[in-house]
Each structure stands twice: as C-alpha cells, then as structure tokens.
Amino acid sequence: MSAGARHAHLPAAMLLRLAWRNLWRHRRRTLITLASIAFGFGLAILFIGIGDGGHNSMVRNAISLGEGHLTVQPPDHLVAPANHKYLADGERIERTLDRLDIEGHVDPRISLQVLASTARNSVPAGLEGLDPVTDHRTAILSPRLVAGIWLERDDARGIVIGDGMASRLEADIGTRVVLMAGDQTGNSQAQLGRVRGIFDSGVDELDNFLVLADISLARHFLVGEGADAEQKPVTRFAVFLDDPDAMATWKPRVAEALADEPVAVLDWQEMMPQLVQFILIDDAGNYVFLLLILVMVIFGILNTVLMSVLERTREFGLLRALGLGRGHLLLLVFCESLLLSLLAVAAGWLIGGGVHLWFSHHGLNLEALMGGSTAMMGTFMDPVIRTELSTERVIQLTAIVFGATMGSGIYPAVKASRVTPVEALRT
Helix, strand or coil, rough: HHHHHHHHCCCCCCHHHHHHHHCCCCHHHHHHHHHHHHHHHHHHHHHHHHCCCCCCCHHHHHHHHHHHHEEEECCCCCCCCCCCCCEEEEEHHHHHHCCCCCCCEEEEEEEEEEEEECEEEEEEEEEEEEECCCCHHHHHHCCCCCCCCCCCCCCCCCEEECCCCCCCCHHCCCCCEEEEECCCCEEEEEEEEEEEEEEEECHHHHHCCCCEEEHHHHHHHHHHCCCCCCHHEECCCEEEEHHHHHHHHHHHHHHHHHHCCEEEEEEEEHHHHHHHHHHHHHHHHHHHHHHHHHHHHHHHHHHHHHHHHHCHHHHHHHHHCCCCCHHHHHHHHHHHHHHHHHHHHHHHHHHHHHHHHHHHHHCEEECCCCCCEEECCCCCCCCECCCCHHHHHHHHHHHHHHHHHHHHHHHHHHHHCCCCHHHHCCC
C-alpha cells in the first residue's frame, strides 16, 4: 500500500454527504429519535414558557401594586422602616425628577405604620397616602371596589380599605376609623378617617393591612414629626417606567441627579427580595425538568449514533485498510452527530414553537388549578397565563439542546476512530 493511500483524504463536502447517507440508513430509527427529541423539547418550551409567563405576570403586578420599577426613599428606610424617616423637601426632589423627563410616571407617596380603630376593634395597618387620581395603584385597585366609591383628590378624611381590613374592623361604608401613630418623641397623634370604599385585590397582604388615603391626610402625620407642610414631605417616590427594560439605564441617571439629596435609589429587585428569591427557586425547578428532558435527548442520540457505529464496524475497518485515518473516521461520525443535532433542534422548534405560539395567544387558565386564587408572595398572577420566551431564553434553550445532542455523539465518534482494520474485517 502506497504512502498516498495510507494518507487518503476526504473533502468536507464528501464527509457531510456520507454522514447524511449514514444517518438515513435506518430511517425509522432516526425518525423515532427525532420525534422523541422534538416532543421532549416541545414540553420543555411549554413548561419554561409558562414558568416565565407566570413569573413576568407576578413581577408586573407586584410593580404595579408596589413601589414601581424604581423607588426613591430615605437610605435606611428599607432596613428599618419608621414613620420619622421621610424626605423633608419632597417638592424639590419632585422638581429634580421632573427635569429628567423620565419616560414613565412618578408618584409621590407617604407610607406609615398606624393603628386603625373603630368602635368595635383595633388592628395594625399600613397607611398609604397618594394622589387618588393619578397614582398607579388607582388603575389597579379602583376597578376592584366591592362597595362604595373611590377616593377623590383633596378628600381630607376619606379612606379606602380592603375587605379583609373591613372584616377585622367590622367597618362598612361611612364608618369612622381613627388612625393613630406614635411620633419620634413618644407622643401619639391621630387623624380621623371615614370609609369611602372597600376593595378586594385578591392579595391578602393588601386586603388585610392596607389603608389608602389622599396624600394630604397622611401628610399630617409627617407634620407631627416636625416636617414642613409647605415643602410637601413624602416618604418615597415610586417611578413607573414605560419600558421596563430601560430600568438599568434610568437607575444611575436618577441616582446621579439626586446625588446631593439624602436618598437611596432602589430597583424593584431590591425592594422585593423575597419575590426575587421565589422566582429563582421556581426557575430551579423548571431547570430540573429541563435536565430530565436532556437526559432523554442524550440517551436517544447516543442510542442512534452508537448503534449506527456498531453496525458499521466492518465498513470502518475497510475504510481504515484503504488508508482513511482515525481523524477522518472521527470527523465522519462527528458530522453525523452534527446533522442529527441540527435536525433535532429544527424539529424541536417546529413542535415547541407551535406550542409556544398557541399558548402565547390563547393562554392557560391556572385559576382553577390554584383553587380560585393566584395570589402569592404579596402579588398575584393573571388568571390566564400566556407563555413568554425572551430572545435570551430562546438562545439558551437552543444551545442547551444542541450542545447535549452534540455531546452525546462524542463517545460513538471516539469508538469509531479506534477501529483497527484487522479486527474489524474479522467481524
């Protein structure tokens, strides 16, 4: 045998043609493998999409019911909230925020810890002073009134409470509620409110604890702490952005503009760490399911490619005897794995993409599965969840399945490259 024969070379195009032919030698086995991968991939896309859709729904509702995408408040208020911690010159800070032309909406708020009392009962409560016309919470909670009417601007005594709070206080529309709080010196101050409306948000933490009032009523408590009413003191500003993805851009800009003010600029993840932790744990569960899918994919590919290699041991021996090197055999089987991986990803997105498009349009009603309530972690999911997949998630899922498919072809490729001509021809 000549030196040239011993160093025979196959062009890349020929390797791909041979790999494609070998892949379809057993058409039924290849189709079954692709079908199993596509089905598993479709399930993974559905579960990941439903999970992301549910998480995004919780985050959107938490931001709307909470303190916005960004929150401007006293530096230590998050660690140790207290009624005497407030932004004394709220008017100046609001002017600074207005000059930034933030693409969104800024709501001044006063959040206080009070004792709410009626003639029948007393319970601890969170008093939230806001603009009842323009505040973001109005759009969420006003349609959820079960009795009475929503607040009007400059209503000096009107309050709106949750149905849980109303039940605990045994209060109804028109009931007088005394709101009492201690100041920094240890003295007590109180304001009289009258129930204008009762809402049912579906979130027990809000329905049992929250008392909403016009910001002018809540400001009396800050004046009692020593604030100047003319400077419009507040405890925080909630910043709602039109584009949530712009949060990383606006946060440093707001912080820079308020660098001379005694404030902290926090994003929603910092304001709601428990929700972030819940999403991370739930995501981990979804990844466990994806891992099971990958195990099925790996064994399916390994079975197809390895059986193909074992059935062609004599063929590989003959190719080696004709001068084809180990590296070329390795590349040949590697090309088969590459083609199978591409087909698997294409088939997976054909089925999984169709599933995603269906559920992203029609959604999945989870309310019945969750006992009629979708509230959790101080927020709630929309009753009908639609699958959501970001570009990053699409790339991630594609890379994971493609990588797993390619990785499962490594052992068969190495095994094929180790074939010796004499032993193979005896088989």
